[in-house]
Amino acid sequence: MLDDVVKRSIPFPKDSKILIFGGGFTGQHIAEIARSLGAEVLCSRRNLESKGADFEYDSNKKFIKSKKILNGVTHVISCIPPLPNGEDPVLINLGKEFLEMSLKWVGYLSTTGVYGDCQGNWVSENDTPRPKQLRSIRRLACEQAWEDTGLPIQILRLPGIYGPGRSTLDAYKKKSIKAVDKAGQVFSRIHIDDIAGAIIHLINLYAQGKCPKIINLADNLPASNLEVMEYAANLLGTELPLIEPFEIASQEMSPMALSFWLENRKISNKILCKSMGYSLIHPDYKSGLKDCLLKTTEQKTKYSN
Numbered sequence: 001m002l003d004d005v006v007k008r009s010i011p012f013p014k015d016s017k018i019l020i021f022g023g024g025f026t027g028q029h030i031a032e033i034a035r036s037l038g039a040e041v042l043c044s045r046r047n048l049e050s051k052g053a054d055f056e057y058d059s060n061k062k063f064i065k066s067k068k069i070l071n072g073v074t075h076v077i078s079c080i081p082p083l084p085n086g087e088d089p090v091l092i093n094l095g096k097e098f099l100e101m102s103l104k105w106v107g108y109l110s111t112t113g114v115y116g117d118c119q120g121n122w123v124s125e126n127d128t129p130r131p132k133q134l135r136s137i138r139r140l141a142c143e144q145a146w147e148d149t150g151l152p153i154q155i156l157r158l159p160g161i162y163g164p165g166r167s168t169l170d171a172y173k174k175k176s177i178k179a180v181d182k183a184g185q186v187f188s189r190i191h192i193d194d195i196a197g198a199i200i201h202l203i204n205l206y207a208q209g210k211c212p213k214i215i216n217l218a219d220n221l222p223a224s225n226l227e228v229m230e231y232a233a234n235l236l237g238t239e240l241p242l243i244e245p246f247e248i249a250s251q252e253m254s255p256m257a258l259s260f261w262l263e264n265r266k267i268s269n270k271i272l273c274k275s276m277g278y279s280l281i282h283p284d285y286k287s288g289l290k291d292c293l294l295k296t297t298e299q300k301t302k303y304s305n
C-alpha cells in the first residue's frame, strides 16, 4: 500500500534527485513513492507520449535529448532489461556520464533467473549463479557490467513481480489463466510495494555504510502457481479452471513460458530481511493479492499504454 510504504520510510534528504530508466510497471511505482518521500524523480520511457514519461530514453537512439536532466542527480535506478546482444541498454550510452556525476547510490533491477535451475532448493546471494537461459546469461553479463563501473551499485535480484493491475487476479479477469500442475514446482514472488519499500530502506542503509553488492528481493513464501490461483479464485468468488498436467500444458506453451517452468528454486530473502532488517509489507502472496484486489480497479490501466 502506497501510504504504508511512505509512512514507514525515512524521507529522502533535501536535494535528492532520482533518475529512473524504464518507467514501466515497477519504475513508476518506485517513482510515486520516492516523490511522496520528498525526492525529485524523473522517469524515462521510450516514447515521451507514454504515461508517466518525464524524459525520453530509448537505447537504440543512443542519446537522451537533453543532458541537462543529469544535473544534480544523486541516485539512478535502472529497470530496463538487457539488449538482445547482452549489452546493458543504459550503460552503453551513459556509463561515462555517470562516472562524472556525484552519485550516492545506483540500483540495477536484475532477476533471480541468473541462479538457473536449483531443483526446488533455496538459493541465496552466496550461491554461484548458473544461468541456463540465454536471457539470464545476458542478465548476468549486465550485472557484471554495472559492477565493473565502480559506481556505488546495488544489484537487486527479483523473482516474479506482481501488484495491482498485474497479478493472478488480472489473469482471471482477462481469461488468460491456465491451471498447470507440475509436482514440486514453486515460484518466488515480490509485490511492487516491497520492491519500492526495500529500495528506499537499502538507500538509507547504504548511506550508513551498509552496502552489500547483491540482494534478493523476494517474499517469504515461494508457492506453486496452483496455490496462488486457488487463493485468487476464492478472493474473486470464482472457480479454478480445469487443471492440466504440465506434460500436456507444456505442448502449447510459448518458449518463454516454458522456460520459466523448466527452472525451480526458492529465493532466500535473509540478507534483505535479517541482515538489512527490512520488514516485508506483503510477506506472502495472500497479503499481496488482498492488496491487489483492493487497488486493481483504480490502478489497473494507469501505466499500461
Ligand SMILES: NC(=O)c1ccc[n+]([C@@H]2O[C@H](COP(=O)([O-])OP(=O)(O)OC[C@H]3O[C@@H](n4cnc5c(N)ncnc54)[C@H](OP(=O)(O)O)[C@@H]3O)[C@@H](O)[C@H]2O)c1
Pocket: 021, 022, 023, 024, 025, 026, 027, 044, 045, 046, 047, 050, 057, 058, 059, 060, 078, 079, 080, 081, 082, 089, 109, 110, 111, 112, 158, 159, 160, 161, 162
Ligand atoms: N516482470 C517480472 O516479473 C520481472 C521479474 C524479474 C525481473 N524483472 C526485471 O525487472 C525490471 C522491471 O520489470 P518491470 O516488469 O517493471 O518492467 P516493464 O514494466 O516491462 O518496464 C520495462 C521498462 O524498460 C523500458 N525499456 C525496455 N527496453 C528499452 C530500451 N531498449 N531502451 C530504453 N528503455 C527500454 C520500457 O520502456 P517503455 O516504458 O517505453 O515500454 C519500460 O519502461 C526489468 O528489467 C525486468 O526485466 C521483471
